[in-house]
Each structure stands twice: as structure tokens, then as C-alpha cells.
Amino acid sequence: MAEPVDPAALESLQARYRELLARFESNRGEFSRLARSVLRIQEEERRRIARELHDGIGQNLTALKHQLALLEPHLDEAGRRRLAESVLLCAQTLEDTRQLSRLLRPQVLDDLGLEAALRWLARTLGEAGAPAIEIEIGALPTLDGETSTLVFRLAQEALTNVVRHADARQALLRLVHKAGTLQLTVWDDGRGCDPERVLASPGAGIGGMRERLRLYGGAFELHSRPGEGCRLRLALPLSTARD
Ligand SMILES: Nc1ncnc2c1ncn2[C@@H]1O[C@H](COP(=O)(O)OP(=O)(O)O)[C@@H](O)[C@H]1O
Ligand SMILES: [Mg+2]
Known part of the structure; x- marks a missing residue:
């Protein structure tokens, strides 16, 4: 007993x-x-x-x-x-x-802010014969330097992946602010990938994005199927206290 x-x-x-x-x-x-x-x-x-x-x-x-x-x-x-x-x-x-x-470190990020830096990034990457990258940016609140840098680095990695891996004809980067959260979506119509395989052993790029987002309380989603392009959805809460 x-x-x-x-x-x-x-x-x-x-x-x-x-x-x-x-x-x-x-x-x-x-x-x-x-x-x-x-x-x-x-x-x-x-x-x-x-x-x-x-x-x-x-x-x-x-x-x-x-x-x-x-x-x-x-x-x-x-x-x-x-x-x-x-x-x-x-x-x-x-x-x-x-x-x-x-x-x-693009000077435009410090001089003119995130929106100008993202447009510059899309233009420069697009020049390399990559897909034309469309940019949509909604009304954003004033962002501190750390947040702007974080979003810029995430966008830079995501768009570099499109240029490097997707073989896409079109790509879109959308950044909006909803309910205290920044939502960054990067979409392409390229060859796509198997998210399970990529997330099981991510390279430094995707691994680094997830790590950065985790440190700032954000979320990472990758939707794709081979042959059907990729959609990356990143969310970053702005309210989290940081020090
Ligand atoms: N937009 C995309 N289209 C197709 N495959 C992609 C895309 N983004 C990422 N991948 C796949 O995910 C893998 C991991 O990406 P990443 O972690 O950035 O490492 P790296 O770019 O150094 O290979 C890539 O090697 C590629 O196979
Ligand atoms: Mg990469």
C-alpha cells in the first residue's frame, strides 16, 4: 500500500x-x-x-x-x-x-528611418536581376532605433533569401501596425520550400531571425509548399518592456 x-x-x-x-x-x-x-x-x-x-x-x-x-x-x-x-x-x-x-549599416536607416531604408533595400536587391520587389508600408507609430534596426535586419534576411533561393518573378514586403504589433510579411511566387525541413535544421539566416524575434517577444511563421512560393509572417509586439 x-x-x-x-x-x-x-x-x-x-x-x-x-x-x-x-x-x-x-x-x-x-x-x-x-x-x-x-x-x-x-x-x-x-x-x-x-x-x-x-x-x-x-x-x-x-x-x-x-x-x-x-x-x-x-x-x-x-x-x-x-x-x-x-x-x-x-x-x-x-x-x-x-x-x-x-x-x-545603411546610413539611410539612421538618416531617414525605416521606411526609406526598406525602399532602398528593395531597390538595391532588385537591381541584381532579382524579382521586382514591391513594398507596402502602412501608417507606423514612431519607432525607436532598436526596433527599426530589428525590423530592417529581419527584412534584409527575408528578402536576401528570396533573391538567393526563390527564383521568383514577384515578391512583396508588407509592414503594417495592428493592435500594438508590427506585422512584417514577405511573400514570393518562387520555388517554395518544405517548412518542416527548413525549420528542423535552419541556416544562420532563418535561425537568426527566429532567435531575434524570440528575444523581443515576437513570433515567426513560414508557410510554403514546394513549387508554390513562400510566405513569411513575422510579428513583433511593441509594448514589451526592454532594457
Ligand atoms: N524564399 C525562399 N524560397 C525558397 N527557399 C527558401 C526561401 N527562404 C529560405 N529558403 C530555404 O531555407 C533554407 C534556409 O535559409 P537560411 O536559414 O536563410 O539559410 P541560407 O540562406 O544561408 O541557406 C535555404 O537554404 C532555402 O533552402
Ligand atoms: Mg539566408
């Missing part, structure tokens, strides 16, 4: 359980705070390197290009050909440097 339960022992066990649960919750909160601050520091570092590339190396390359051009009248035909090649190389390196700077 089972031993009668000692009420005092049960009470003490329950108290211990509550205490462990509280400690677990507090550790989880602490972990999320730390992870969010790592993201903030990473973004700050990207901003610094982007500015350094643009203002430092970028401006030196511009000056170098002008100085090279001044040599032209002093050279013979062969020298001029060489010079033209050097000026071209310099111009290409300048363009690569600017591109890298924009990828690291």
Missing part, C-alpha cells in the same frame, strides 16, 4: 519547486537582456566600421582618383593607358567599399 503523504513534506516540496521556477524565470530574463545588449553592441560596432569605411577609406580613394587624373597630361600614350586602368581599379574599389559600408 502507498505510504500516506506527509503534508509538511509536500508543502516544502512545492515551495522548493516555486523557488526553482522563479530562479529559472529570472535567469531567462537575464539571458534575454544580455543577448539583446550583444545585438545592440554588434549593431553599434557595424555602424562605426561602416562610417570608417565610408569616410576614411572611401574619401582617400576619392582623393587618389583625382590625383591620378592630374597625371594624365604628363604621360605618353602607353602611360595614359596604364593610368586609365589604375583610375578604373580605383573607382571599382571605391564602389566596393561603399557597398560594403552600406551592407554593414
Whole structure:
């Protein structure tokens, strides 16, 4: 026969359980705070390197290009050909440097805000021969820098996936604000994928998106079937207190 339960022992066990649960919750909160601050520091570092590339190396390359051009009248035909090649190389390196700077942290995000940055992103990705990317943005509340950055990084990853994997003819990014939540939808009519397989072993892109959303209390959904395009729905509550 089972031993009668000692009420005092049960009470003490329950108290211990509550205490462990509280400690677990507090550790989880602490972990999320730390992870969010790592993201903030990473973004700050990207901003610094982007500015350094643009203002430092970028401006030196511009000056170098002008100085090279001044040599032209002093050279013979062969020298001029060489010079033209050097000026071209310099111009290409300048363009690569600017591109890298924009990828690291597009200045338009800091100067003109999220909406302008998303339109810039769609335009730049669309230029690479990818599908034309349509953008629909509803009325948004004023967003802090951290939220704008988060949404921008999510959109950047989602649209890069469309360009890289979907082989789509059309793509759409929609951002709306409903009932205190930002809803970001990225849709394409490309080859689609098997969400179960992708979510079972996601790459750094989708894994990173889910991780970021989890840290900010958001939700991630991927709907797709092979051959029928992909629809990514991300929701981000704006009310969650952050520190
Ligand atoms: N829009 C899409 N269309 C088709 N397949 C996609 C799309 N987005 C993601 N995938 C699939 O999901 C996989 C994981 O994506 P991701 O985590 O971003 O890693 P990566 O882009 O580095 O491969 C991709 O390799 C691809 O097979
Ligand atoms: Mg990816």
C-alpha cells in the first residue's frame, strides 16, 4: 500500500519547486537582456566600421582618383593607358567599399528611418536581376532605433533569401501596425520550400531571425509548399518592456 503523504513534506516540496521556477524565470530574463545588449553592441560596432569605411577609406580613394587624373597630361600614350586602368581599379574599389559600408549599416536607416531604408533595400536587391520587389508600408507609430534596426535586419534576411533561393518573378514586403504589433510579411511566387525541413535544421539566416524575434517577444511563421512560393509572417509586439 502507498505510504500516506506527509503534508509538511509536500508543502516544502512545492515551495522548493516555486523557488526553482522563479530562479529559472529570472535567469531567462537575464539571458534575454544580455543577448539583446550583444545585438545592440554588434549593431553599434557595424555602424562605426561602416562610417570608417565610408569616410576614411572611401574619401582617400576619392582623393587618389583625382590625383591620378592630374597625371594624365604628363604621360605618353602607353602611360595614359596604364593610368586609365589604375583610375578604373580605383573607382571599382571605391564602389566596393561603399557597398560594403552600406551592407554593414545603411546610413539611410539612421538618416531617414525605416521606411526609406526598406525602399532602398528593395531597390538595391532588385537591381541584381532579382524579382521586382514591391513594398507596402502602412501608417507606423514612431519607432525607436532598436526596433527599426530589428525590423530592417529581419527584412534584409527575408528578402536576401528570396533573391538567393526563390527564383521568383514577384515578391512583396508588407509592414503594417495592428493592435500594438508590427506585422512584417514577405511573400514570393518562387520555388517554395518544405517548412518542416527548413525549420528542423535552419541556416544562420532563418535561425537568426527566429532567435531575434524570440528575444523581443515576437513570433515567426513560414508557410510554403514546394513549387508554390513562400510566405513569411513575422510579428513583433511593441509594448514589451526592454532594457
Ligand atoms: N524564399 C525562399 N524560397 C525558397 N527557399 C527558401 C526561401 N527562404 C529560405 N529558403 C530555404 O531555407 C533554407 C534556409 O535559409 P537560411 O536559414 O536563410 O539559410 P541560407 O540562406 O544561408 O541557406 C535555404 O537554404 C532555402 O533552402
Ligand atoms: Mg539566408
